[in-house]
Amino acid sequence: MAVLDPRPTAECPVERALLVLDGKWSVLIIRELLGGPKRFTELRKALQIGSPKTLTERLRILEHQGVLTRTVYAEVPPRVVYELTERGQSFRSVLEAMAAWGDRDLTLR
Amino acid sequence: MAVLDPRPTAECPVERALLVLDGKWSVLIIRELLGGPKRFTELRKALQIGSPKTLTERLRILEHQGVLTRTVYAEVPPRVVYELTERGQSFRSVLEAMAAWGDRDLTLR
DNA sequence: CAGCATCCGGAACGATACTG
DNA sequence: CAGTATCGTTCCGGATGCTG
Numbered sequence: 001m002a003v004l005d006p007r008p009t010a011e012c013p014v015e016r017a018l019l020v021l022d023g024k025w026s027v028l029i030i031r032e033l034l035g036g037p038k039r040f041t042e043l044r045k046a047l048q049i050g051s052p053k054t055l056t057e058r059l060r061i062l063e064h065q066g067v068l069t070r071t072v073y074a075e076v077p078p079r080v081v082y083e084l085t086e087r088g089q090s091f092r093s094v095l096e097a098m099a100a101w102g103d104r105d106l107t108l109r
Numbered sequence: 110m111a112v113l114d115p116r117p118t119a120e121c122p123v124e125r126a127l128l129v130l131d132g133k134w135s136v137l138i139i140r141e142l143l144g145g146p147k148r149f150t151e152l153r154k155a156l157q158i159g160s161p162k163t164l165t166e167r168l169r170i171l172e173h174q175g176v177l178t179r180t181v182y183a184e185v186p187p188r189v190v191y192e193l194t195e196r197g198q199s200f201r202s203v204l205e206a207m208a209a210w211g212d213r214d215l216t217l218r
Numbered sequence: 219c220a221g222c223a224t225c226c227g228g229a230a231c232g233a234t235a236c237t238g
Numbered sequence: 239c240a241g242t243a244t245c246g247t248t249c250c251g252g253a254t255g256c257t258g
Binding site: 012013014015016017018020021022024027028031066086087090091093094095096097098099100101102103104105106 | 121122123124125126127129130131133136137140175195196199200202203204205206207208209210211212213214215
């Protein structure tokens, strides 16, 4: 998927959702933020992401897709807070479906 | 993700689900098969996949993950049918959640 | 602290030709 | 028909070093 033009343009709702969920970290980031707003380093630590570039990229894309907001506080040292939009919050239902599926049907093998 | 060892080994249910849904085509393949068993060429045509390699790879992985079965009929010409397992069928709930989310919250921008 | 710039390896995806 | 075998390209994800 193109890096900064991943707007949902697909006709199909499922494909639109896939455009957002694409990428290794998107779902995990959203899940993390469902627990409340987080700062850059908090996310990085929680998700065990080594490279800041990886996280920054995903956050920018999700912001651009309207899933989360990025708020910069002009302080020293700087503080940047990421928070889910309503659209991001409503992803909870999808996450719960995924969790239920992963739990019930994918218990070891 | 490794090509042929993508078994769900993660602790977390969501992460297990992600291990299966990874890859551009997995979800779309499952969705297609929710409409009933399909043959190789049918899937290829329906999903507009140019390269057979891409499709074969995904199918093998999903089979290995217990999402679908592959049945070979010893005929001439050969006939191979892909069909969802119970586990694959139960993915419908996740798909519906995704569709609802993509529909309600991602309608254009 | 929250990134940006840069470089890198590898995996995913894809096109094409060929086979049992 | 249903693949396999090859080859090529894109590009994501990650490591590292530096900066406002």
